[in-house]
Amino acid sequence: MSNWQQYLNSTVRDMPPSGIRKFFNLAAEMDDVISLGVGEPDFVTPWHIREACVYSLERGYTTYTANQGLPALRQVISKYLIDSYNIEYNPKSELLITVGVSEALDLALRAIVEPGDEVLIPEPCFVSYMPCTTLAGGKAVPLNTSIENNFQVTAEMVERAVTPNTKILFLCNPNNPTGATISKDNLLAIAEVVKQHDLIVISDEIYDQLTYKDEHICFATLPGMKERTILLNGFSKAYAMTGWRVGYAASNPDFIAAMTKIHQYTMLCAPITAQMSAMEALKNGKIAMIKMVEQYNRRRKMVVNAFNEMGLDCFEPGGAFYAFPSIQKTGMSSEEFAEELLKETKVALIPGNAFGPSGQGYVRVSYATSLQDLTEAVKRIASFVKKR
Amino acid sequence: MQLDKAILELLEQNGKITNDEIATLLDIPEEEVQKLIEDLEQKGIIAGYQTVINWDKVEDEKVNAVIEVKITPQREVGFDAVAERIYRFPEVHSVLLMSGDYDLVVFLEGKTMKDVAQFVSSKLATMEHVLSTATHFVLKTYKKHGRILDDNETDRRLVISP
Ligand SMILES: Cc1ncc(COP(=O)(O)O)c(C=O)c1O
Numbered sequence: 001m002s003n004w005q006q007y008l009n010s011t012v013r014d015m016p017p018s019g020i021r022k023f024f025n026l027a028a029e030m031d032d033v034i035s036l037g038v039g040e041p042d043f044v045t046p047w048h049i050r051e052a053c054v055y056s057l058e059r060g061y062t063t064y065t066a067n068q069g070l071p072a073l074r075q076v077i078s079k080y081l082i083d084s085y086n087i088e089y090n091p092k093s094e095l096l097i098t099v100g101v102s103e104a105l106d107l108a109l110r111a112i113v114e115p116g117d118e119v120l121i122p123e124p125c126f127v128s129y130m131p132c133t134t135l136a137g138g139k140a141v142p143l144n145t146s147i148e149n150n151f152q153v154t155a156e157m158v159e160r161a162v163t164p165n166t167k168i169l170f171l172c173n174p175n176n177p178t179g180a181t182i183s184k185d186n187l188l189a190i191a192e193v194v195k196q197h198d199l200i201v202i203s204d205e206i207y208d209q210l211t212y213k214d215e216h217i218c219f220a221t222l223p224g225m226k227e228r229t230i231l232l233n234g235f236s237k238a239y240a241m242t243g244w245r246v247g248y249a250a251s252n253p254d255f256i257a258a259m260t261k262i263h264q265y266t267m268l269c270a271p272i273t274a275q276m277s278a279m280e281a282l283k284n285g286k287i288a289m290i291k292m293v294e295q296y297n298r299r300r301k302m303v304v305n306a307f308n309e310m311g312l313d314c315f316e317p318g319g320a321f322y323a324f325p326s327i328q329k330t331g332m333s334s335e336e337f338a339e340e341l342l343k344e345t346k347v348a349l350i351p352g353n354a355f356g357p358s359g360q361g362y363v364r365v366s367y368a369t370s371l372q373d374l375t376e377a378v379k380r381i382a383s384f385v386k387k388r
Numbered sequence: 389m390q391l392d393k394a395i396l397e398l399l400e401q402n403g404k405i406t407n408d409e410i411a412t413l414l415d416i417p418e419e420e421v422q423k424l425i426e427d428l429e430q431k432g433i434i435a436g437y438q439t440v441i442n443w444d445k446v447e448d449e450k451v452n453a454v455i456e457v458k459i460t461p462q463r464e465v466g467f468d469a470v471a472e473r474i475y476r477f478p479e480v481h482s483v484l485l486m487s488g489d490y491d492l493v494v495f496l497e498g499k500t501m502k503d504v505a506q507f508v509s510s511k512l513a514t515m516e517h518v519l520s521t522a523t524h525f526v527l528k529t530y531k532k533h534g535r536i537l538d539d540n541e542t543d544r545r546l547v548i549s550p
Pocket residue numbers: 039099100101102103126172175176204206234235236242245246247550
């Protein structure tokens with residue numbers, strides 16, 4: 001039997017499989033699991049969006065679109081950004097519709113990173129940032145955040161990690177997996193450091209609508225940041241549209257043109273059906289979205305209180321739909337905790353270190369789960385913890 | 389008032405939710421929830437508690453009808469007096485005053501079609517100030533009080549995702 005491994009590209013071969021994968025296999029084998037391990041809304045896409053999608057198919061919208069995406073959708077996104085953050089992107093040259101934020105962040109990295117460039121990535125972070133950086137030929141440099149400073153990214157952290165090779169700073173605000181939102185003071189100070197060291201910022205703001213305490217601050221609106229920021233956003237979370245695969249990037253015309261070049265050869269365009277539906281979401285989706293956010297907010301409080309009552313320190317997340325409690329008091333590692341909890345109580349959550357080594361000692365709890373399941377899960381976790 | 393509204397929404401969603409659960413969700417003490425709910429009941433804002441039942445699934449069948457009623461409004465009391473004469477009947481579920489071609493719409497529940505026909509012909513149509521009625525029988529209920537009956541939309545997500 002020949003070993004086909006040797007034929008593989010070495011970067012891909014040497015890349016460790018996602019930490020989530022392993023745990024997924026374990027959880028998928030069990031029946032009747034209550035899962036708090038899901039990174040997507042428990043709501044189905046609001047009906048008006050699905051209905052608009054069906055209508056678009058009936059009218060025969062089944063073709064390719066412009067590489068950059070439907071002009072009408074870019075127009076609506078441009079308007080959304082003006083209305084929400086008073087920031088103006090030219091729909092012709094400064095917006096690109098992508099196949100989710102996932103594709104957008106890959107494009108951004110590939111368009112900018114040269115071999116050896118360093119990319120600063122606040123950790124714990126979304127699972128794609130590090131591998132996509134590596135695939136683009138860059139060197140991922142983690143900035144470790146922790147519960148002690150409320151998972152804040154600070155200007156000092158950035159400053160300390162910067163070298164002559166640093167080119168990009170990633171920001172994920174609000175954050176997956178910690179749920180942290182970055183304070184205005186910190187963002188302003190970070191912007192100063194970014195300017196000083198001439199960095200490019202990739203700002204993943206996919207959870208911008210899911211904030212519960214402070215108004216979301218769009219990083220590109222800070223002084224001098226618009227040109228050097230690649231703003232990423234999409235429809236997956238706010239409109240419960242994960243399966244549609246549509247998102248967008250906004251930046252200066254040079255960056256967007258470069259990203260479009262890769263996109264046109266590798267993806268051609270985002271699916272027209274998803275683009276038509278995204279348009280409906282932005283035009284008429286606000287009421288349904290606010291209702292979902294309201295529900296997340298209630299569950300958020302319930303979950304945070306529950307973990308703190310169990311004696312597991314849980315920072316109060318200001319955004320997204322995740323809580324990230326510390327399980328250090330149990331004396332277990334994140335994997336041990338998650339595995340034993342799953343086996344003993346059939347509750348699934350994700351070990352924190354699936355989001356980078358700095359996530360060790362935590363678990364990610366998604367409260368995008370029905371209240372009923374959440375209540376039951378929290379009960380089971382509490383009795384599990386009590387026994388340790 | 390903000391809290392009142394939040395409580396009402398939670399109860400409207402799920403009448404079985406406990407005060408303790410409401411307290412956790414709204415991050416207020418349970419005693420406060422209790423007091424606010426008592427106030428709402430006292431003021432008649434909470435008029436009662438009911439269960440959404442899919443009677444189509446129960447052997448013991450019921451017949452539902454929607455009846456359009458035209459009436460002559462009365463001096464001083466307008467439509468209210470006639471409406472009251474109608475809604476006092478226990479078989480009448482809901483009575484609404486409508487704009488448009490007719491005045492009242494009456495939701496009626498009976499054991500059999502004959503029951504309903506009997507009620508309309510002997511009680512409703514002959515009532516003073518009632519000009520005419522039009523009875524429609526319900527064939528199937530798809531959605532009731534915001535609930536889709538027989539909803540087949542289940543959670544289709546993978547158990548773990550990033
Ligand atoms: C921070 C973050 N960025 C990007 C994504 C991917 O989003 P999309 O569905 O738009 O590709 C996710 C999804 O989990 C996320 O949490």
